[in-house]
Amino acid sequence: MSFPRAKLQRFNEIHNCTPSPADYNPKIKSHVAGVAVSTTERFVEYKSPAVSDTSINSIHNTTCFRTPTLPKKKRPVTPSITKVKSANIFKETNSDSDALSDKIVECSNKDSYINDLIEQIEDMKLQLNQLKLQKDDLKMQTIKFETLLKETQDDHKMEIENVNTKHKNELTLLEMEIENVKINLELAKKECDELKSQNADNCEAIIEQIKEEYELKMQNLHEDHYNEHVILKEHISKIKDDMIMSRCEWEEMRTQNRQDIEELLQHISKFQKLNGLLIQTYNEEIKTKEEIIAKELQTSLRLENELEELKENHRKEIEDLKLKHKSEIEDIEYEMLQTITESHNKLERDKKLLEDMRIANHKDAIIKIRTQTDLQIKQIEEDCKLANQLTEAQLHEQYKDIENEWKIKIETHVQHAEILINEQKEINEFNLTQFKVEKEHLQKDFDDKIQDIENKWKTKLEQQLKESDEILKECQAISEYNIIQCELEKNDAKHLLAERLNELEEEKELSKKYLTLKNEIENLYTQLKLEHENTLTNLATIQDELLKEKELRQNEAQHTLAEKHTFEITISKTRKTVEALTKRLFDSDRDVEQLKLELEACEKAKLENEDKCNKLTIELEAVKKLYEETELQNESNLVLCQDKIQKVEKDLYNKVDQYKGKSVRILEETKEMKEHLHQQQTLNSEAQQLISKLVLEFEDCETQNIELEEKILMLKKDLEETRQRNVEIEESNETLKRQFKEQADQNQKLKLQVDEEISLKNGEIQSLVKQINQIQEKCDSYYQYSEYYKCKVNQSEKEIEELNVIQKSYIDQSGKYDELLQKYEGVLKKNAELANTIAQQESLIGSKNH
Secondary structure, three states, rough: OOOOOOOOHHHOOOOOOOOOOOHHHOOOOOOOOOOOOOHHHHOHHEEEEEEOOOOOOOOOOOOOOOOOOOOOOOOOHHHHHHHHHHHHHHHHHHOOHHHHHHHHHHHHHHHHHHHHHOOOOOOHHHHHHHHHHHHHHHHHHHHHHHHHHHHHHHHHHHHHHHHHHHHHHHHHHHHHHHHHEEEEEEHHHHHHHHHHHHHHHHHHHHHHHHHHHHHHHHHHHHHHOOOOOHHHHHHHHHHHHHHHHHHHHHHHHHHHHHHHHHHHHHHHHHHHHHHHHHHHHHHHHHHHHHHHHHHHHHHHHHHHHHHHOOOOHHHHHHHHHHHHHHHHHHHHHHHHHHHHHHHHHHHHHHHHHHHHHHHHHHHHHHHHHHHHHHHHHHHHHHHHHHHHHHHHHHHHHHHHHHHHHHHHHHHHHHHHHHHHHHHHHHHHHHHHHHHHHHHHHHHHHHHHHHHHHHHHHHHHHHHHHHHHHHHHHHHHHHHHHHHHHHHHHHHHHHHHHHHHHHHHHHHHHHHHHHHHHHHHHHHHHHHHHHHOOOOHHHHHHHHHHHHHHHHHHHHOOOOOHHHHHHHHHHHHHHHHHHHHHHHHOOOOOOHHHHHHHHHHHHHHHHHHHHHHHHEEEHHHHHHHHHHHHHHHHHHHHHHHHHHHHHHHHHHHHHHHHHHHHHHHHHHHHHHHHHHHHHHHHHHHHHHHHHHHHHHHOOOOEEEEEHHHHHHHHHHHHHHHHHHHHHHHHHHHHHHHHHHOOHHHHHHHHHHHHHHHHOOOOOOOOOOOOOHHHHHHHHHHHHOOOOHHHHHHHHOOOOOOOOHHHHHHHHHHHHHHHHHHHHHHHHHHHHHHHHHHHHHHHHHHHHHOOO
């Protein structure tokens, strides 16, 4: 450091200058004439720099710029008075040596202070270098994270494309299966409608016949039983009571139906809850999907290996059979050759005998010998044929046994593979439909939240930047007013520091952005991994994270407000001190003012640098803590998710077993329904036969009624009054007929009462009425059965719709089964070719023998 305008030279050269600032100290207690005034703590107090509330690593802890105590007497600040005072004081002291000694002490103190500042500046340079190194490390980390991000994005894109292609193929197959199932359902519905129409027609015909018969009976009874008019009144009163009872029962049934409906609604709500739980378990099941796929691949490889082993064993067995067959054929050929040679030897012997005899009279012996030889040759040929047939039969039986064994083995393997594939596809097909919807919702929510957070941070950063700019502008205005005449070297140093600080701020902003990007990338990566987990757990974690972020933002806002408050306090203090200093330092020397201003500027720069360094260290520690906390949370979440996945797997396996049991029960119920329908048709035929018998009996009754008509003519007058009452009864009967379908059981009781009253009068009619009531009871029971089975049919339709999903998976498995069948057919073709070759060889052997 160089000082071109040194103060010592000026005071040594010029003797008649203004007095030193020590002469203006208002704290002088003893005024001694002709003696130099001792220096006070004016400059020592000024040396102590102002320490901000936010600084942690500052060296000085004393307060900044203490305001001096006011003088006892007010002095008018005018240049004439000040000059007179300074002249008088200077005349009183008359000692240049004292003034020089004071100035030398001051300058030495200032030099030591300047050296301290230089050391501090060097420390700051070292810190700047360290920060640059940290910046470079952060850049390297950002580059690594960007590369990892690109790789992960590419991997996820490939996986998503593969999954989409698989899902499209599976959806096409499922649509085909759905169409087939719909066609089958329509056919079944048509059959059910036809059966229902047949039953309805039969029931309506029976009811119409019964109504006609009932009307005839009523007419005959009213004509025959006029004397029992009082009994009819009682009967009417009973009917009314029964109607009241029936209405009460109907209301009770209504309440029961309402209760049943409420129970059904409760069951529906429970089913919805269960559906929600299944949706929750969906994401957890998807994780197991990859493991299951790997297991499928392993099983497929095992099956292929087993098939290859089976093929090899089959080939080996066929070769062994061929060798055995060849050995047997060789043995047979050897035996044949022996027999042939023996026969030839016999022939030659016979020829020799003939030549020896040469007698013409032995023709009979020659003929016998020839016949014997011919018979022997025929027997040998038949023995060869039998041996060939036996060998063929044995080979054919062995071949069939081997084929059956291999068929059984292949069927067992195929069934095992089908079971595994069914289980996997049921899970996959049930879960794939909801995967896309949940993924889209999560992505939308995630994007919205990220945008909100970014907007909030942007607004906060802009506000903080504006406030910091305003504060900096005010500080710069004060510093520019006071630091006009600073040295060139210090100005250069300040410019460098300002540039470095701006660079640091930019680097901090970049590092913050990179850290935010890093956190976002990590969150995205974790979310992509945890997309297959429960949506509720994800939402809970997101809410907790948002609450934590909200608390952090609130703490940061409070921290910023506190810093703002401290800045305002420091600014107000600095303004007050500046005002006091301006009032105090107008009368002092410009050189002293320059030194003071230089020191003030250096101290302020030092304090600002310390504050910024402290802030940076605090932010780094906070970021590190947050990073560690997030890592711990991720580990804990992974452990919890694994436990939940295991639990859900057990639940799902139990549910699959339950659904299998339900499907078996439904099939049994459908079988029972079909049996009931067949029984109903047989009963309808029997009812028609009974009706034909009843018609014959009614004709007999009509003949009896004709005989009684002569007696009834006298009673017609009395019957007119009863007919009026009977009209009312008929109206009531019509109402009962309307409610016949809803209250069949109640009407049966009424009909039974009427039939009991009629049975007291006519025994013959009683038997017919009983038969009619039995038929009606059967009709009612069948009507109830039909309604019950309608409900069952509706339930079965719903369950069939649920089972369509299972059938879709079955169709997928059937495709794989067809592939295995094709392979098996190829093996059979090869076996057939081998059998053809064996047959050809056998034919060749047979031709050789012939």
